Amino acid sequence: MSAVAAAYPLGAGTTLAELARDPHPRLARLRESEPVSWLPELDGWLVTRRDLALDVMRDATTFTVDDPRFSTAQVVGPSMLSLDGEQHARHREPFTAPFRPREVRDGFASFIERETDRLVTELRPAGAGELRRAFAGPLAVAVVTEALGLTGTTPSTVLSWYDAIVRSVSDITAGHEAGPAGTAAYAELRAAVEATVADRGGASLLVSAAAGHLTVPEVASNAAVLMFGGIETTEAMITNALLHLLRHPDQLALVRADMGLLDGAIEESLRLEPGAAVVDRYATRDTLLGPATIREGDLVTVSLAGANRDPAVFPDPDRFDVRRENARLQLAFAHGPHYCLAAHLARLETRIALHHVLDRLPSLRLDPDHPTAPHGLVFRKPPTLHVRWDLAS
Template structure:
């Protein structure tokens, strides 16, 4: 019944998904993929429908892997419970306040990180800039003032590894539980000390285990997707000489470059939902309990919404139609902070590394999160 989907492999989706996603979008916009043991939604309008309808397509399911590691949070609840978990944190991410609250810190951290390798003539920007910046900003945002960046990254890596194990059906080791225990102890100590922070604000409305779970979710999203976002934007810009020249001459183009990179290669490739009842979507007979995966990557290259969708064009008229931060009640809480970090990172690289250029080919990969394995650059003569 779904011959295109039946032939799709997980390797294709992780390595170079765009050709097969285009075939699915044209022939089977909602298709059953044995490789995912679920439905894959690839059309922009259908992706919006699924993400907006939490009553029919929910995250609140015991199979949701992140909840199995950190417990219930805004990521794994819908309806009133979702709103209760999200509200204490959302106050710190109001769009108009993000620049005022975080701008100076992000600029200082970018300058510090770039200064650390500026005299070397070359660097790998994903691990030298994107990762450490993302970890430092999320620690600062949460108020984890005594946790150094290396420790935050270690917690994150271990928790992500455990989530990946659950997603793949593997029995996880002890690393994720130990890392989460350390994070929990650090957060509990911060809340007990009543240090003014996002965490102590949240503790006034949520139980302490709920504060910890949501902090872990924010850390996960704030590091994984922002690191990938920065790496993807730098890669896109440095592989487009004409656009690079334009941006060097006009820094006001940087936000448009960021938005177009998000569209072309979102750092979070997919979001998962579970059908709460039998429902038909574009002719597909989805049964209650079925996994329904929305491909943000595919939706962002839907030619019904974006002209010449495979072309990198920061001047396109419809950039904000992209769905890189999802949509509906689970729209990414930190979207504006991630945009701020990425914009400042790009500006700092261009300002402080004269003549910066790619030193080696770089290709994004990943089934759930897509980013280049490395962004090696060089600068100077």
Template sequence: MQNVEVSTGELEQDPHAALAAMRTAGPVAWVESLGAWVVTTREMAMRVMRDPETFTVDDPRFSTAQVVGPSMLSLDHADHARHRDPFEAPFGLAQTRERFTAFVEAETDRLVSAIEPLGRADLRRAVAGPLSVAVVADSLGLPGTDPATVLDWYDAISASVTGVSAGCPVTAAGGEAFDLLYAHVAKAIATGKVDSSLVAHAAQAGLDTDAVVANAAVLMFGGIETTEGMITNALWHLLTNQDQLELVRADPELLANAIEESLRLEPAAATVDRYATRDVELGGATIRQGDLVTVSLAGANRDPAVFPSPDSYDVRRPNARRHLAFASGPHICLGMHLARLEAQTALRHLLTRLPDLRLDPSGPSPAPHGLVFRKPRTIPALWSHPSPHRPKP
């Protein structure tokens, strides 16, 4: 058994050197600071995520379920399918493009237009965050849930989930926010005052109110946290790799792959947790029933057996889309098509409409940070004042 001594602080700041060292010694290692087996190769990560019989999310320790109740995120097998299936069709590729493209384009245009004349802004706070919140608010389709309301709920619920993960009880603010979300959803379902939203679709598909609310909370959390991280991480990679940025400017068709390569290098969700349902041998490690098994998506995405020069940001990397940033198996990210739509739209507008876009050298360091969810705290950016006649994308 490989035991690794690494602090959570080191993993929060920059986990990649430690993950590389673990991977060199073996695909699975025990990390005492996490109280978990950590999986660092792509092959083993796929094996764990695609085997819910052996590695499950359905465990009382799962923090999100303690705050919002059982949902597609914390259930497996038939119960998982019952919760997830009503949301599958609305989040398909064609349906996502049809339902969300016009809204995402309009909202991105509004946000970029607001900062365009300024010449400087924190692109996380001004564009990435507000866009992800607005899309979630629109997708929920509930009366009274404007972006500010959704953001308030998200902040309180996500803080409570984070606290539970650290061994703290559910916070009063988190409980109150969930109660408010529950009240809005229950009232909308009871009165029929929902549009063609995800909530309406799930209710019509037969999910009871408890299940609809729990899954709405999960979608709210995932839709805001990981999409904001996806956009800000892609901005950080491009703005700190001038040669790669110039390649994208010269050939805009590379933008989609540039975002995939950013997802590979720095997935917004760096880890996913599973719990062993039985004693099992995995990658040379003896895992006991009930043990926590943490799949490092960040580690798997830099597996040199799959990705040559894994620490390099290469917008032309031919297999960038083999990353596991959206996980794999039955719990693969439901909203990955929507997240890609938002990221590609945001990056296209920003790179096209803000001439000479660059990081503000006087601002704080924007390097990604976080143990589970990784993104820059800020993207302080500068650009030249655009021509008033510059065409929009």
């Protein structure tokens, strides 16, 4: 065992499999005793305390994403997600306007309402269903497809690209070699972006970005980031929020009695189980972070899942409480320069989706024949969400 590993015994005993399966007990122990800990299996530092997580995410000069090891960039190339400073601003700025709160509401609310209504209408007569891939995923894919405005592309094609790209990113993050599927999917996405940009008659977000200061390959890289970020975040938000509510009938009853609590339920679900559990940074210089000495080049992984259950900020942090007053302090969308661009859109989708499901599927409940739980090292959500509801008499 190396000297640095010996100094962090809890980190040395932490496995990536444990963090993928049920991370929260281990994260609580790390946060209390080793809030910045060296994990040999990660070959890097894990930050679990909220104040230190904020320090890392706010300081892009010391803790950068711009490193050859950054997993997403290995699959789709440089983008707003994997650049810092002036280059990050240049890549992000052309995409910001459509994702501001008013623009999101005006531009997407009616489409989300229609698509949600269509999906629930198809589900309703069955009396049972699997809501992750029959509802949350298709809704997220449809909205991303609509937002990007890709020429000649169907939601099913976008979903296949997303699956392959996310699988490759997850493999690289876990230290495995990614297969060729992610690269092939990105090549297809890039071709679709090129076709969309060439068709300049369309009013696409991608066309406007290409008309600014981005090349077509740069537009494609950022389209990939928006695609799998938007799908992953929203599918996870909807699925995790439904699971939390259905696991806690008392909290579900509160929301049913006052739908004004739905936003609180969404924020609390994000706090307890962020769809993206970690974000990676790389130290640009030797520095102190809390009790740890970080060396130039070290991987510094921020555990958003750990920071979101910091008892110094969230009393009784493992409890799901839709009336928690400070739930919006959760960091599920990260913080600082890389705060999630489409956070407002993800919240709007989730709010509309939950409202429709709770309103139109009577006595919605978990299917006891298919127990489930969130899983994943980087992206966390239940593999399936089987539910039942009563049919109208």
